[in-house]
Amino acid sequence: MKPILRATALGRRFPAGEGVWALKKVDLEVAQGEFVLVAGPSGCGKTTLLNLLGGLDRPTRGDVELKGTAFSKLDESGLARIRRRELGFVFQFFNLLADLTAEENVSLPMRMIGLSKAEIALRTASLLEAVGMSYRAKHTPFELSGGEQQRVAVARSLANNPLIILADEPTGNLDSKNGLDIMELFRRFNQEKKQTFVVVSHDPGFAEYADRVVRMHDGVVTTIERKGG
Amino acid sequence: MIGLVDALVRGLTGFLRALHPRNLAKMARLTPLYFPLAARSVRRRLLRNLLVGLALGSGIIVYLGLAASFHGTAANTSRRTEPLVLPADVLAFGIDLPDSQPVDSLKWVAPAGAFETFDRWQASTSLGTLWVVGLREGSRLWSGDGLPSFPLQGEVLVPATVAKAGKVALGDGVKVGEQARSGFAGATFRVAGFVEGPAAADALLGNAVVMRLDDLLALRSGGALPGSPLPAPNAVAVWERQPGDNDRLLGRVTDLFPRASVWWSDLPAARALAAAGGFLSPGRVILATVFVLAGLGVFNVMLLSLLQRKVQLGVVKALGAEDDEVFLLLLLEGVFMAAGGAVLGVLGGSFLVNFLDRASEVPLFLSGSDFIWALVLAVVSFYLAAWLPATLCRRASPIQLMAGRRLYVNPRSTCAQCGRCGGF
Ligand SMILES: Nc1ncnc2c1ncn2[C@@H]1O[C@H](COP(=O)(O)OP(=O)(O)O)[C@@H](O)[C@H]1O
Ligand SMILES: [Mg+2]
Secondary structure: OOEEEEEEEEEEEEOOOOOEEEEEEEEEEEEOOOEEEEEOOOOOOHHHHHHHHOOOOOOOEEEEEEOOEEHHHOOHHHHHHHHHHHEEEEOOOOOOOOOOOHHHHHHHHHHHOOOOHHHHHHHHHHHHHHOOOHHHOOOOHHHOOHHHHHHHHHHHHHOOOOOEEEEEOOOOOOOHHHHHHHHHHHHHHHHHHOOEEEEEOOOHHHHHHOOEEEEEEOOEEEEEEEOOO | OHHHHHHHHHHHHHHHHHOOHHHHHHHHHHHHHHHHHHHHHHHHOHHHHHHHHHHHHHHHHHHHHHHHHHHHHHHOOOOOOHHHOOOOOEOOEEEOOOOOOOHHHOOOOOOOOOOEOEEEEEEEEOOEEEEEEEEOOOOOOOOOOOOOOOOOOOEEEEEHHHHHHOOOOOOOEEEEEEEEOOEEEEEEEEEEEEEOHHHHHOOOHHHEEEEEHHHHHHHHHHHHOOOOOOOOOOEEEEOOOOOOOOHHHHHHHHHHOOOOEEEEOOOOHHHHHHHHOOOOOHHHHHHHHHHHHHHHHHHHHHHHHHHOOHHHHHHHHHOOOOHHHHHHHHHHHHHHHHHHHHHHHHHHHHHHHHHHHHHOOOOOOOOHHHHHHHHHHHHHHHHHHHHHHHHHHHHOOHHHHHOOOOOOOOOOOHHHHHOOOOOO
16 A cells, blocks of 8 residues: 655654764655554654654654655645644643633644634534543543543544544553553544554553554664564 | 844844734734634633733833823922912912012923913902912812802802901902002902812812902903002913813913913923933933833743743644744733733823822823833833743744743754753
8 A cells, every 4th residue: 555654764863963863764654544553662762753753853864755745845834734734643641722621622723724613613523422522522621531631632633634643652641441442542543434543652562453563672663563464 | 142142133033024914914814713712821821911911000000100200390390489389280370479480490380281270369358368269160179079169250269267257148249459559459259159168278279269260360460551559470371281272261361461471381291301301310210120120020921921831832833833823822912911911001000190199299190102101111011021932932843842841042053052041
């Protein structure tokens, strides 16, 4: 299958000029509808890789291409536009906007891309329904448990109908029950809606959810395991 | 050092770039999206934001209060002779003292804005020697508390004690004028009421025959005639309550008293301030300090409120908000506060000045330029308070913000790598 996301010889050094290579040389392709799990010990460069794939950070060398658009050719606004239109993010610390209700958090990405009010209302309701959070629509993040917040965050990441959802340790701040619930949600969207996922986790138990497990060590990809392969 | 200069230059060019019509149009387009967000953010931190507004507002209040008293003292620098110890917001008319001052030095009365017209003259009356006060209807000196209604044409009010001693009743005639060898020169007025109660303790009204200014002018006009026993005023000062308001009166005064030098109204506030000192007078230094302190106070809180929300703003960026949009978001919050503070400050300042003016003998008043300067204060504070935090955030990358990293004025230059200033 033709990849929608491709990283070539990706490297990132901290700090930019003379520092150490947190990510040395990573090549990675993600196909439409794929569920990729990035695993590896803490500090091996998983977050660095995901940030680069999401256009949140600039590589020191190499490039990322999303549907044929090279990130290196884009300015900051161009990258923001890619994030706004093509990508969804789920973070370890949920990172809902504290001033907004669950509903408003979910609708924000849609407002950013200028959907109509009616469309936003409809879509927000169905997304909250899909993650089982309709009954908390009017609540602010402070009034929600960690698991509930992360469900809302998942709904938010789906709001702009992204090509790919990038999730960095989405279960890292949840107990195992809630963590599994979130992974189940991911699996459901992956299987029912053919939603593409790149999920970072150091939990080896999550390998079963993925089509492919990318193992990293010390800034390089060591092995790529395919399900059933 | 080079990093700092670099940052300043970039800041300036960035600001100019933000003013580009294309960018302004973009901001106008985005405002409907971010306005409610900014409003929400301000409302969610109501107490803190009220305090910011209050800091700015009180800066303006103090500024206005100080400005008013500078005008007052500027106008008050010249010596005040005993007979002129009056509420300071009055128009002096027909001053006739042994050591009359040239009119140009009549700075003791404050200029334009809140002034009244009156005439005060120690006359001979059928009740003895009394002050005569001429007032215009609606005069501020006419408080109304415990006073009978304002006299009509040909009527006077007399102090209750004087009336009792002289056995005059309502409707009786009282002669007011000047007793000379050739006889009495003056006119007879009908007693329309008595000044008693608290008003009787008033230094001005409790001790005088009060009549309409027009009546007094007519009476005094005899003084302009050669050989008249009435003392002719050699100096006339007319202050206008509103520019143009007193044209008619002024015309009459100059007709009636052609020999008196007329000094009228409308000493511009600039002249009053000039009288208080040069450009760098202590007054101006204090005012500038107030500016800076209010601005810094607002700035500090805005900055703090931004620093506490780094992560949130980073998330907004990660979700695809462009740098300019985050800038706009923070700018809008600043606009809310600056607008609130300015309204608060102008209202509070006007109120304060009004109150102090009533309470003090030194005249206090505000000119239009004071309000303009107060608004300049609001804009400068807003600029200081919102623009730097907004700029810091505009330039930081989403992951810098989400990780809560320190922000440097220029994150992509040597400035951030040096880091010796500690950033924000
Ligand atoms: N902004 C940064 N500045 C300096 N070093 C960094 C920065 N971000 C990450 N690193 C370093 O890069 C390495 C990889 O980090 P990270 O990608 O966060 O690892 P992981 O997510 O796999 O735990 C670590 O050694 C970390 O200390
Ligand atoms: Mg990590």
